[in-house]
Amino acid sequence: MNPIDKKYRYAKTGKLLIEIVPDKCDFCGCCVGVCPEDAIELKEAEIFIIDSRCTNCAKCVWSCPIEVIKFNKDGVII
Amino acid sequence: MKNEYDVVVVGSGPAGSMAARFAAEKGVSVLMLEKDRDVGYPVRCGEAISKAGVEEFIPSDEKWINARISKFSLNAPNGTECVIEFGDAGYVLERRIFDYELAKTAAKAGAEILTRAYVNGLLFSDDKVCGVKYEYRGEQKEVKAKVVIAADGVESRVGRWAGIKTYIDYRDMECCTQVTAANINANEDTLYFYFGKDVAPQGYFWVFPKGGNCANIGLGVSGIVGKKKSALSFLNEFMEQHYPGAPILTSIAGGVPSAPTLEKISAPGILIVGDAARQVNPLSGGGIASGMIGGSIGGRIAAEAIKMNKLDHILTYDKAWHDRLGKRHETFNRIKNGIYNFSDDKFNNIAHSFNKIPKDKRTLGRVFTVALINNPSLLIDVAKVFIV
Ligand SMILES: Cc1cc2nc3c(=O)[nH]c(=O)nc-3n(C[C@H](O)[C@H](O)[C@H](O)COP(=O)(O)OP(=O)(O)OC[C@H]3O[C@@H](n4cnc5c(N)ncnc54)[C@H](O)[C@@H]3O)c2cc1C
Ligand code: SF4
Ligand code: SF4
Numbered sequence: 001m002n003p004i005d006k007k008y009r010y011a012k013t014g015k016l017l018i019e020i021v022p023d024k025c026d027f028c029g030c031c032v033g034v035c036p037e038d039a040i041e042l043k044e045a046e047i048f049i050i051d052s053r054c055t056n057c058a059k060c061v062w063s064c065p066i067e068v069i070k071f072n073k074d075g076v077i078i
Numbered sequence: 079m080k081n082e083y084d085v086v087v088v089g090s091g092p093a094g095s096m097a098a099r100f101a102a103e104k105g106v107s108v109l110m111l112e113k114d115r116d117v118g119y120p121v122r123c124g125e126a127i128s129k130a131g132v133e134e135f136i137p138s139d140e141k142w143i144n145a146r147i148s149k150f151s152l153n154a155p156n157g158t159e160c161v162i163e164f165g166d167a168g169y170v171l172e173r174r175i176f177d178y179e180l181a182k183t184a185a186k187a188g189a190e191i192l193t194r195a196y197v198n199g200l201l202f203s204d205d206k207v208c209g210v211k212y213e214y215r216g217e218q219k220e221v222k223a224k225v226v227i228a229a230d231g232v233e234s235r236v237g238r239w240a241g242i243k244t245y246i247d248y249r250d251m252e253c254c255t256q257v258t259a260a261n262i263n264a265n266e267d268t269l270y271f272y273f274g275k276d277v278a279p280q281g282y283f284w285v286f287p288k289g290g291n292c293a294n295i296g297l298g299v300s301g302i303v304g305k306k307k308s309a310l311s312f313l314n315e316f317m318e319q320h321y322p323g324a325p326i327l328t329s330i331a332g333g334v335p336s337a338p339t340l341e342k343i344s345a346p347g348i349l350i351v352g353d354a355a356r357q358v359n360p361l362s363g364g365g366i367a368s369g370m371i372g373g374s375i376g377g378r379i380a381a382e383a384i385k386m387n388k389l390d391h392i393l394t395y396d397k398a399w400h401d402r403l404g405k406r407h408e409t410f411n412r413i414k415n416g417i418y419n420f421s422d423d424k425f426n427n428i429a430h431s432f433n434k435i436p437k438d439k440r441t442l443g444r445v446f447t448v449a450l451i452n453n454p455s456l457l458i459d460v461a462k463v464f465i466v
Contacts, residue, residue: 028122029233030333034248034301038238043196044114063301065253065309065331 031060086223093352093369094229100377102187118177122332131367154429155274207347234354248301250337256296361410
């Protein structure tokens with residue numbers, strides 16, 4: 001991908017961004033269950049954050065049993 | 079497939095299947111939608127259940143019983159083991175077959191089932207839910223319903239779209255990971271539980287035998303713990319220490335909403351059942367049996383409302399659930415909160431005192447009694463469990 005075409009998710013509240021590490025997710029729904037903003041879309045084998053709703057509260061990060069949602073200080077490509 | 083049903087159920091777990099079945103048995107038309115390819119798979123569960131919990135809904139059948147359980151082994155942090163025997167009381171299931179069989183009972187009662195149907199929105203008419211939007215093989219579709227039953231499990235989004243607060247406090251979420259491993263030496267009639275800050279703080283670790291030297295080995299920890307250390311790290315450490323090199327047949331993640339039932343589980347045109355409604359026993363984390371109970375009540379009440387042509391009747395579901403189990407779960411939750419704050423020393427003391435009781439008098443109730451010597455304020459709550 002041309003770097004100029006890259007789009008980033010920006011945090012509304014702070015510098016840390018939430019990222020779902022690709023290919024590591026088990027699609028278990030734990031993060032979706034704790035998200036106060038209904039900001040995670042989870043299909044059979046597909047997951048993504050609905051950027052406009054996410055407040056970067058990090059509750060999903062704390063709840064992921066297998067360390068799939070993480071902070072990424074550098075910015076997250078969408 | 080029609081484009082209108084009396085009842086549409088979202089999710090085909092134990093709660094969804096029982097909702098579909100109990101509604102269909104009363105003669106209303108039912109469609110159950112499931113996002114995954116298969117009913118019952120993937121399995122995100124330790125698969126332990128009491129015999130009574132099963133047999134309220136389906137006769138016991140060897141084809142989905144992996145192990146017959148007659149003992150609990152509770153293990154304190156210092157290794158002290160308390161064994162409690164109680165006859166032929168429970169099973170470890172093969173849930174991919176069990177859930178499938180439950181769905182078949184719904185189908186037999188007349189419910190239609192569609193897999194690979196991902197529900198992504200609700201239909202409304204005058205602020206009342208009147209159907210769902212779903213994606214099926216890449217196509218966006220709609221189906222109308224007099225009553226929608228949300229049985230969409232721990233992720234539970236359907237209820238939110240109807241304005242019900244279904245998300246769970248991360249502190250109450252038991253964040254779990256489990257492997258099914260082979261070559262595990264464990265008694266096949268015993269459920270093993272491990273407690274303490276090193277194995278599973280604010281939760282517990284389990285080894286549930288599945289027959290043929292296989293076992294479900296996993297744990298759940300609260301989101302508070304997960305903030306510092308993930309369930310996965312705890313599991314890796316335990317496996318390394320106890321079963322290094324054991325072949326891993328399955329590994330899964332999952333969440334158990336260990337809290338009392340949601341304050342509101344019905345709204346005009348919609349009912350919530352099972353994990354989605356937080357109908358889990360907050361103390362044990364068991365939700366198969368209670369989900370089936372919630373689903374059956376929801377399905378029955380939805381059908382009654384349709385038959386009576388009085389859709390407001392579905393709002394009686396909250397109370398019906400509360401009377402059957404919801405109230406008990408509130409008590410279990412208070413006990414859970416008490417036990418979660420126990421230190422390792424306290425667990426060790428309880429185990430030690432318990433083992434002084436004569437063998438034939440060791441019951442689960444007595445574990446709690448002994449626990450009370452250490453924590454008298456729990457007394458009232460425990461008394462309620464056994465009296466109410
Ligand atoms: C690791 C772990 C161990 C456990 N161990 C035990 C145990 O030993 N004993 C016990 O009793 N309980 C246990 N539980 C709890 C138990 O698994 C659940 O309580 C039970 O499965 C709840 O049933 P349910 O029907 O409410 O939800 P689920 O079984 O989760 O079913 C929900 C269904 O809805 C589907 N769905 C979700 N969203 C949508 C959508 N938008 N559109 C269409 N379909 C959708 C899902 O794909 C899923 O099939 C455990 C849970 C975990 C995570
Ligand atoms: S950071 Fe908070 S709002 Fe954003 S997806 Fe995670 S839980 Fe939801
Ligand atoms: S909690 Fe973790 S493993 Fe589970 S769906 Fe969310 S990101 Fe994936």
